[in-house]
Amino acid sequence: MNKNINALYQIAQKETRSIIGLMSGTSLDGLDIALCEISGSGQNSAVKITKFETIDYSEDIKFEIRKVFAKKEIDFQHLVMLNEWIGILHAEMINDFLKKRNISASQIDLIASHGQTVLHAPKFLHQQEKFPNATLQIGDGDHIAVKTGIITLSDFRQKHIAAGGEGAPLAVYGDYFLFGKKGENRIMLNMGGIANFTFLPASLNPEETFVTDTGTGNTLIDLFTKQYYPEKSYDKDAEIARKGTVNQLLLDHLKDDAFFRQEFPKTIGPELFSAEYVKAALVRSSSETISAPDLLATLTRFSAETIAEAIHYAVNNSADRLEDFKIYLSGGGTHNPLLVQWLKELLPCDFHKTDELGISGDAKEAVLFAVLANETIAGEDFNFGSHKGIPSVTMGKISLPD
Numbered sequence: 001m002n003k004n005i006n007a008l009y010q011i012a013q014k015e016t017r018s019i020i021g022l023m024s025g026t027s028l029d030g031l032d033i034a035l036c037e038i039s040g041s042g043q044n045s046a047v048k049i050t051k052f053e054t055i056d057y058s059e060d061i062k063f064e065i066r067k068v069f070a071k072k073e074i075d076f077q078h079l080v081m082l083n084e085w086i087g088i089l090h091a092e093m094i095n096d097f098l099k100k101r102n103i104s105a106s107q108i109d110l111i112a113s114h115g116q117t118v119l120h121a122p123k124f125l126h127q128q129e130k131f132p133n134a135t136l137q138i139g140d141g142d143h144i145a146v147k148t149g150i151i152t153l154s155d156f157r158q159k160h161i162a163a164g165g166e167g168a169p170l171a172v173y174g175d176y177f178l179f180g181k182k183g184e185n186r187i188m189l190n191m192g193g194i195a196n197f198t199f200l201p202a203s204l205n206p207e208e209t210f211v212t213d214t215g216t217g218n219t220l221i222d223l224f225t226k227q228y229y230p231e232k233s234y235d236k237d238a239e240i241a242r243k244g245t246v247n248q249l250l251l252d253h254l255k256d257d258a259f260f261r262q263e264f265p266k267t268i269g270p271e272l273f274s275a276e277y278v279k280a281a282l283v284r285s286s287s288e289t290i291s292a293p294d295l296l297a298t299l300t301r302f303s304a305e306t307i308a309e310a311i312h313y314a315v316n317n318s319a320d321r322l323e324d325f326k327i328y329l330s331g332g333g334t335h336n337p338l339l340v341q342w343l344k345e346l347l348p349c350d351f352h353k354t355d356e357l358g359i360s361g362d363a364k365e366a367v368l369f370a371v372l373a374n375e376t377i378a379g380e381d382f383n384f385g386s387h388k389g390i391p392s393v394t395m396g397k398i399s400l401p402d
């Protein structure tokens, strides 16, 4: 038997697996690395994060990714080179992460690598009938496996699409296994570049469980902060937005898009929520001369209202009331006090952070990919039912180190 296949067989039978989860999201801020000890699988999964770090992307890395990120027309050779380069860079970041902590590669069972999303084009966005839902994450897993010496699972989203999904969000698998609690209605709300939530009803009936993106989270706030204040990468503590006033007419135009009228589950990216999207709404509302604080206040309100309206809609379609739901926040938007304040005003739910459930909100998405890898290697069949959007499949391609 090939020694790596034998290793996988042994890993699958271990009581506890050491799995590194990696996530680099749409904010292009860096690579989240979460070292997890995972025992069990499926609903019996238990995760302990033993180490976590976000390794910031250098300006050079951001610059090179931005050349292709969310763009329809690019230099194709650059994308091909970037796929290899990001794989090598991520491997080096993992090696540094381990070295700093005196952990050897032999102590790690698996790496679960999300990769860097460069284009996310569900059918809703590309609108070309003969083509399927499409998404591309780069940073080839073979580079990570060879350079770290650790078996690596990567490219999780393709199987989801192959099995009938949109390739995102995938959070529901981990959210259901780690945070589903019988007798308690929970909503796991992640506010990254794009915001999404997993609806976990008290029944834990997989047929009533779903996950959906809601629209922009931080992506437009970050984009226009950088545009008006090039020295800042985001509106820290909403300092700028707080000085502004929401422009209601602009807000109405921002919210007037077919994406918001689409049924759940749905997914989207910065391909739609771009500078052009905002500029078109500025023109339609004749507010091109808006001040930077007013624009940031309006964009923050746009995120808050679209998230809140999606949650209202989800709960209205259930047998329960908003007051009966606990919302667990994660992702960078949790640190935006104005966004969170407005959400609390718009949603009469009971607000918490995933940290209270033992998983830090900044690490959660990286952990979710470690859980997906755990399922692929050690999980048993779990049926999420027949409804659209959550195919009952394992995900990730396996790269062997030698």
Ligand SMILES: Nc1ncnc2c1ncn2[C@@H]1O[C@H](COP(=O)(O)OP(=O)(O)OP(=O)(O)O)[C@@H](O)[C@H]1O
Pocket: 024, 025, 026, 027, 028, 029, 190, 191, 192, 193, 194, 218, 221, 222, 233, 234, 235, 236, 237, 238, 331, 332, 333, 335, 336, 337, 365
């Ligand atoms: N103190 C803060 N005040 C306001 N916003 C903050 C603060 N801290 C973080 N953020 C926001 O969080 C963002 C980073 O979020 P996160 O790391 O969840 O993004 P991501 O992983 O790229 O997202 P995605 O879920 O799209 O993959 C920052 O760009 C910023 O908008």
Ligand SMILES: CC(=O)N[C@H]1[C@@H]2OC[C@@H](O2)[C@@H](O)[C@@H]1O[C@H](C)C(=O)O
Pocket: 025, 026, 117, 120, 135, 167, 168, 169, 170, 171, 172, 192, 193, 194, 195, 196, 213, 267, 268, 269, 365
């Ligand atoms: C294509 C892509 O990278 N999508 C991300 C992004 O970040 C948030 C939202 O948009 C979500 O759909 C997804 O990530 C999470 C981890 C998911 O798949 O659940």
